[in-house]
Amino acid sequence: AVVSTQSGHYGKFMYDVGNYAIASTNLDFYRNLAPADSKYYGSAQWGKLASEILQQNWEEGMEELERLKDNISSAVHLSYSEVLAQRAWLIHWGLFVYFNHHQGRDQIIDMFLYQKPYLNAIQTMCPHILRYITTAVVISKRRRTDIKELIKILQQESYKDPITEFV
DSSP, X not given: OHHHHHHHHHHHHHHHTTOHHHHHHHHHHXXXXXXXXXXXXXXXXXXXXXXXXXXXXXXXXXXXXHHHHHHHHTOSSSOHHHHHHHHHHHHHHHHHHHTTSTTHHHHXXXXXXXXXXXXXXXXXXXXXGHHHHHHXXXXXXXXXXXXXXXXXXXXXXXXXXXXXXXX
16 A cells, blocks of 8 residues: 555656656556555546656557546536536646547547536536537548437527537
């Protein structure tokens, strides 16, 4: 337990000083040693995701997003509002990965438009994300059929901006 805690603290220190590669390695090491319900496990996950984003490791970032998504979905110790907040954070951080990963635009559409818990988080906490979903649908040649679903959602929302108005 001491080794895992020290690894987590060292990983945070390396993150704080801008050495994201070492931070990523140590935070991953911490996550592999610490139990999922440990005090800093969630912080280590978010730090690992941030480290991958700052290194522009989009493949690793995508894997981290999936791990975080799974952990948020299975978190029994969080209240509904905490889960909603965690999903909102995942949505925001995910934009960096989704718009830089080669399959990211398809995945942003799948996750934000068709997975009800995430669509609910967007509609409740961060409707401005609809502009990014709109952008992904419009610029994705293979996903033009999703425009009908997008329009249906946009019509339900009071949020408007030039990008969502475009559709």
